[in-house]
Amino acid sequence: MSRLPQAILWDMDGTLALSEPLHMRTLLAALAHHGVTAGDELHPLMFGQTGKAVHRIVQERFGIQTGFHDWSAYRAARYVAEAPQLVPRPGALEVWHAARAAGLRQAIVSNAGRMLLEANLNALGLQAPELISVSANDVRHGKPDPEPYLRAAYLLDVDAADAVAIEDSPTGAQAALAAGMRVIGWPAEKEHVSLFARQVELVHGAGELAAALGLSLDLPTR
DSSP states (O other): OOOOOOOOOOOOOOTTBBHHHHHHHHHHHHHHTTTTOGGGGGHHHTTOOOOOHHHOOOOOOOOOOOHHHHHHHHHHHHHHHHHHGGOTTTTTTHHHHHHHHTTTTTEOOOOSSSHHHHHHHHHHHHTTTTTTEEOGGGGOOOOTTTTTHHHHHHHHTTOOOGGGEEEEEHEEEHHHHHHTOEEEEEEGGGGGGGGTTTEEEOOHHHHHHHHHHTTOSSOOOO
16 A cells, blocks of 8 residues: 555545536536537536636537626526435545544545535535635636645645645646646546546546555455
């Protein structure tokens, strides 16, 4: 097993929570609300992007004129209504709790807005007074910019080089690498594996993730 890091910085969507399908449903619903019919072919364009980036893409692609405030309010309302049904990624919370039991500091670094991130935290039972989390509302630039990860390291009072980031998307991994962190990639889809930078350590299950973090976990490796 690897040496324990000082802190673990988790991505939320797709890494801790199986929330990507819900994000896509709210996107398609918002497009339909504006008279646009679309499907899952949009997923590669939107995967790992901030809400503002997604809004910019749909404006350019479909000519939607609605401003970001109204667009995001509609999507957020749809998302929050369905978020209580979200489930964690298999094995993710087991690794989270193993890290907590080992005394490791942890934070969540998300490209989602604060409302959506809090809905996810509530669905996973992770809300806590001491929890440090960084949302798109807390930074000027979201991933792939390093600012969200540097912000989380600052709040945890650890050097970026002493933290490890866990990401399911190449976009998020790029942000953590730019922040000077060790990065573990845990892709949910096989087609994303080749998109990660070579510096990213890839794992393919919760057991492998725990081992890469230096934690013991009674789970299969895949």
